[in-house]
Amino acid sequence: MKPSTPAGAVTKDFEEGEKFIASKDYAKAIKSFKKAAEQGHALAQNYMGLIYAKGLGVTQEFQKAEPWFRKSAEQGEPLAQNNLGLMYARGEGVAQNYQQAVFWLLKAAEQGNSEAQYNLGFMYAKGQGVTQDDEQAVFWFRKAAEQGDEVAQYNLAFMYEKGIGVTQDYQQAVFLYSMAAGQGSADAQLNLGGLYDTGEGVEQDQKQAVTWWSKAAESGHPVAQNNLGLMYAQGHGVTQDYVEAHKWFNLASEAGDESAKNGLKIAESFMTASQISEAKELASDWKKSHS
Structure with missing residues (x-):
């Protein structure tokens, strides 16, 4: 029988892996993460998936990333569940399967993972793996937006501006575009400038329009x-x-x-x-x- 590794040693390997990856010493990071991952450390398994998915110190191979994401996801790790869901949505390392994408994204979204919440909203907006449903898209975009996800803030703002899945509300659009624009979203800066230019949801102010368009233009x-x-x-x-x-x-x-x-x-x-x-x-x- 193979002796078990003490939990403290597994944690130490994981923490060393984090330090090595932060300093971009990928060879040492892989060695540390793999030791922890093989002992069942869910976050280390997710990191191993990311290493292969992004090609960090190794050749990019989605097929090698998938088993690590799956091991972590099956332990309930929301980061890995989101990553595995995206692989199914994109057909990276697995056959494209929107239903499986939704399955894993929902698990992560219900745990509060903002990226998964946004991604699930996107699936509902596009009708991929689920019946197209703008109200459900709004529901999940809102959850991600409330956690500060700028892409979700932008999408939710757009839906309020156009009245998609919600009652049209320019003031809410301005509020949400402002949140995303303040985080550097060029698309949000563009649309916020447009609302200031036309005076929808805010007092017309062409100087403010120029301010926001300048920010987006510089990007x-x-x-x-x-x-x-x-x-x-x-x-x-x-x-x-x-x-x-x-x-x-x-x-x-x-x-x-x-x-x-x-x-x-x-x-x-x-x-x-x-x-x-x-x-x-x-x-x-x-x-x-x-x-």
């Missing part, structure tokens, strides 16, 4: 860059400045925003050759600083 969001170009071209919320307008239209256009190409042409019709040259240089500098 590289092409629609926000185009919107910011329009504000500078028209002098809405900012002093009219065709050089700045051209810069943002240029960046948005290069990022694939078709409407920005038209804005670029219109802006150039009001600019001198030296202004156009200056604007192009500003756009070039922006790209270098954000590369």
Whole structure:
């Protein structure tokens, strides 16, 4: 009979694994996590799954990740249940199976895992593995949003803005977009700027629209860059400045925003050759600083 490993030793191996992975010493992390995982440590098993799923110090192999996630998930570890659910949803390491994805995501979501709650909401919104149900999507997005999940906050805000699964409520949309935007969600910053621009759910304030579109534009969001170009071209919320307008239209256009190409042409019709040259240089500098 194989002697058991004392619980303290298993915990020590796991804690050492955490230290090694934090310092990106993946070889030592794998050795420590594997020792703990083989003794049944659920979080160590989840880490072993992540190591293979992300290719940390090893070749990325989803088929090797799956057994570790499953061992951990079957012990009730919500992180692993969420990860296993995602593997089934994406068909990574296993045959794609939305019903199995929902099965594992629900287990994790019911334990309060915010990522699983968001992912389950997404499954309900898309009708993957379950009957499409916007109200259930709202239910799970809300649970994740209340835990601070910015993607869930954004999705829930969008549903309030459009009246999907809930009664349309622009004020709630503004509140939730603000939460997500404050965490750096460029999509939320874009939509929050839009609500300030139109005055829906909040007092119309084009300066605030510019503020939020600027944040999203700096993150590289092409629609926000185009919107910011329009504000500078028209002098809405900012002093009219065709050089700045051209810069943002240029960046948005290069990022694939078709409407920005038209804005670029219109802006150039009001600019001198030296202004156009200056604007192009500003756009070039922006790209270098954000590369």
